[in-house]
Amino acid sequence: MRAENSCGDNTAIILLSGGLDSITVLALAQSQGYRCYALSFDYGQRHNAELESAKKISEHYGVLDHKIMTLGLNNFGGSALTDNNIAVPTSLQPGIPVTYVPARNTIFLSFALAWAEVLDVHNVFIGVNAVDFSGYPDCRPEFIQAFQDMANLATKAGVEGKKIQIHTPLMALSKAEIIKQGLALGVDYRMTVSCYSADAQGRACGVCDACRLRAEGFRNLGVADQTRYV
Amino acid sequence: MRAENSCGDNTAIILLSGGLDSITVLALAQSQGYRCYALSFDYGQRHNAELESAKKISEHYGVLDHKIMTLGLNNFGGSALTDNNIAVPTSLQPGIPVTYVPARNTIFLSFALAWAEVLDVHNVFIGVNAVDFSGYPDCRPEFIQAFQDMANLATKAGVEGKKIQIHTPLMALSKAEIIKQGLALGVDYRMTVSCYSADAQGRACGVCDACRLRAEGFRNLGVADQTRYV
Numbered sequence: 001m002r003a004e005n006s007c008g009d010n011t012a013i014i015l016l017s018g019g020l021d022s023i024t025v026l027a028l029a030q031s032q033g034y035r036c037y038a039l040s041f042d043y044g045q046r047h048n049a050e051l052e053s054a055k056k057i058s059e060h061y062g063v064l065d066h067k068i069m070t071l072g073l074n075n076f077g078g079s080a081l082t083d084n085n086i087a088v089p090t091s092l093q094p095g096i097p098v099t100y101v102p103a104r105n106t107i108f109l110s111f112a113l114a115w116a117e118v119l120d121v122h123n124v125f126i127g128v129n130a131v132d133f134s135g136y137p138d139c140r141p142e143f144i145q146a147f148q149d150m151a152n153l154a155t156k157a158g159v160e161g162k163k164i165q166i167h168t169p170l171m172a173l174s175k176a177e178i179i180k181q182g183l184a185l186g187v188d189y190r191m192t193v194s195c196y197s198a199d200a201q202g203r204a205c206g207v208c209d210a211c212r213l214r215a216e217g218f219r220n221l222g223v224a225d226q227t228r229y230v
Numbered sequence: 231m232r233a234e235n236s237c238g239d240n241t242a243i244i245l246l247s248g249g250l251d252s253i254t255v256l257a258l259a260q261s262q263g264y265r266c267y268a269l270s271f272d273y274g275q276r277h278n279a280e281l282e283s284a285k286k287i288s289e290h291y292g293v294l295d296h297k298i299m300t301l302g303l304n305n306f307g308g309s310a311l312t313d314n315n316i317a318v319p320t321s322l323q324p325g326i327p328v329t330y331v332p333a334r335n336t337i338f339l340s341f342a343l344a345w346a347e348v349l350d351v352h353n354v355f356i357g358v359n360a361v362d363f364s365g366y367p368d369c370r371p372e373f374i375q376a377f378q379d380m381a382n383l384a385t386k387a388g389v390e391g392k393k394i395q396i397h398t399p400l401m402a403l404s405k406a407e408i409i410k411q412g413l414a415l416g417v418d419y420r421m422t423v424s425c426y427s428a429d430a431q432g433r434a435c436g437v438c439d440a441c442r443l444r445a446e447g448f449r450n451l452g453v454a455d456q457t458r459y460v
Binding site: 067069070071072073075076077078096100101102103104105106107110111113114115117118137138140142143146147149150151153154155156158159 | 297299300301302303305306307308326330331332333334335336337340341343344345347348367368370372373376377379380381383384385386388389
């Protein structure tokens with residue numbers, strides 16, 4: 001969790017979805033002394049409530065810049081999050097769930113890499129988690145390591161010997177442990193939206209995987225969640 | 231150059247810029263028996279002439295589907311190709327030139343990976359080239375290998391043991407050799423635009439790196455290029 005950077009610089013790009021995990025990552029990175037840029041994506045997801053949250057969070061934490069990139073992954077479809085013909089499941093399924101968005105984290109990290117290269121920043125933070133990871137292949141530590149290896153070959157920074165680091169401070173934590181860390185850093189989780197199917201006011205459905213994992217995390221920690229439900 | 235695929239399937243996604251290299255890759259893949267999808271990007275580049283070419287080429291070759299994804303990399307800037315405040319150089323420069331678009335091939339391949347995952351396609355073709363590569367780090371074989379390794383950890387296909395292959399049939403060829411291969415396959419290079427600064431009619435400047443490399447390729451092969459210049 002300690003800030004490690006071979007270049008000694010103290011700037012970072014934070015992938016900020018507007019959810020519980022990414023606000024915690026931002027708070028953690030700031031607590032470690034990083035000056036942060038925030039990067040969000042309008043990728044064709046079902047609702048924009050989490051992007052509204054990402055904007056508020058970016059303002060609240062005074063990030064250096066916040067960019068929202070529009071990707072249109074709904075053009076490809078293939079996921080319940082980007083294709084309205086595929087329903088969001090209301091119970092946990094075995095295997096890789098239909099809410100998996102093909103190559104989403106690869107794409108998100110690639111954009112972070114591009115911006116990092118332009119800004120001459122060498123640290124990227126992402127709130128992936130291998131414990132409550134919902135079966136997504138691109139949340140596993142071996143994927144992150146492989147992306148970092150690739151990133152250092154893909155870039156001018158890498159060619160020039162500057163080491164790009166992908167930080168995953170939540171990787172080994174349970175949802176309850178993530179919330180505990182965030183609360184210790186003063187995170188206000190009312191600012192976040194976790195639900196896959198939130199309505200326009202950011203109110204959660206209470207039955208999708210993301211809602212269940214969040215509720216379970218607060219319950220396991222013995223802390224009240226102030227999520228607003230439909 | 232032989233079609234190799236552990237799954238024995240014969241579909242592929244071709245990254246199609248509308249330039250000389252990518253049309254050759256498409257022709258090569260088809261000649262190897264692949265049924266091809268084409269993927270292009272409106273990434274905030276200086277002109278749309280190459281996208282018009284990509285559309286015509288896709289029609290000409292009867293691809294299964296052609297998608298143009300809009301990325302807005304000009305939001306990041308940092309390259310002469312995406313930032314109008316940085317001039318396109320008119321002579322070859324040492325080192326990594328300002329026409330390098332940070333992490334562009336990483337982003338392009340990530341989108342190809344996403345579409346491949348949705349389509350259940352396991353072959354991606356990209357026309358990168360380490361000989362005339364203009365100093366871009368993301369055109370080197372070690373980058374492609376690292377991307378492929380990452381891709382097989384990032385995806386459902388990878389988890390299920392299907393091997394994703396990134397094919398780079400032009401990697402070791404000179405521009406003249408690429409053109410020679412294409413001509414042998416009947417490629418009509420009048421359909422392509424190579425210039426970084428082409429005008430709305432697709433006419434080339436004749437002085438940028440891309441124009442110089444193209445002209446040199448035709449000259450070395452002893453074949454007339456029918457590029458239209460401004």
